[in-house]
């Protein structure tokens with residue numbers, strides 16, 4: 381039987397979304413790579429799947445695969461899209477939904493103005509839990525990549541991020557330094573690499589080279605991690621708007637132990653069915 385899917389995007393970070401409650405899926409790495417392929421498949425940065433919840437406090441389980449076929453812990457732009465998908469497909473009613481991921485429970489609110497607000501949980505800053513090899517926890521770390529010493533922050537939003545402050549995101553070496561950071565040996569699970577320019581205490585620009593994908597127009601967890609790094613460094617106030625290539629996200633974080641709140645859009649592009657035997 382052919383599988384129904386929905387193509388969605390959040391700030392240009394794009395997804396193929398499947399309901400695995402009413403249809404059965406077998407998402408092998410090769411199958412994911414094929415779906416994500418922009419010539420032989422549908423094309424996306426991540427494949428998202430809604431499953432029945434396993435824990436009692438969650439409405440659904442939310443699973444994420446990068447375009448390279450690896451399953452990952454979290455996706456911020458994806459969580460906004462998945463909440464909208466669940467409502468649009470009639471799988472969930474009401475303005476709030478709780479989603480279980482490998483990173484924990486994520487609470488999502490579909491706002492009246494069409495945007496989606498997400499409690500992304502508290503950031504993880506302990507190096508061993510990111511995971512990141514460092515002798516002690518710090519706000520900034522020295523890291524050598526591509527033969528140069530860099531001053532970086534390391535933050536997990538359930539998935540790992542390294543954040544490098546730059547003067548200008550336009551001229552930041554995302555294409556060259558991004559891959560060197562992504563597979564840096566001090567990040568044993570690889571890492572998403574954010575290049576952050578601080579414009580004021582309430583605004584910044586960000587580009588992200590995503591683990592398992594490459595540079596995307598936006599990364600939600602990357603924006604949360606960059607906001608946390610900027611607030612810890614006292615570059616930002618607790619509420620900051622980050623401008624990514626695909627548009628803006630508003631982030632709010634009140635400090636250690638508190639959740640990061642992310643607000644942004646989630647849009648459906650089209651619905652379709654995979655041709656039987658096509659993937």
Ligand SMILES: N[C@@H](CCC[C@H](N)C(=O)O)C(=O)O
Nearest residue numbers: 455456457539591599600601
């Ligand atoms: N696009 C995402 C992040 C997706 C996962 C990431 N590439 C990883 O490997 O951790 C977002 O919006 O957060």
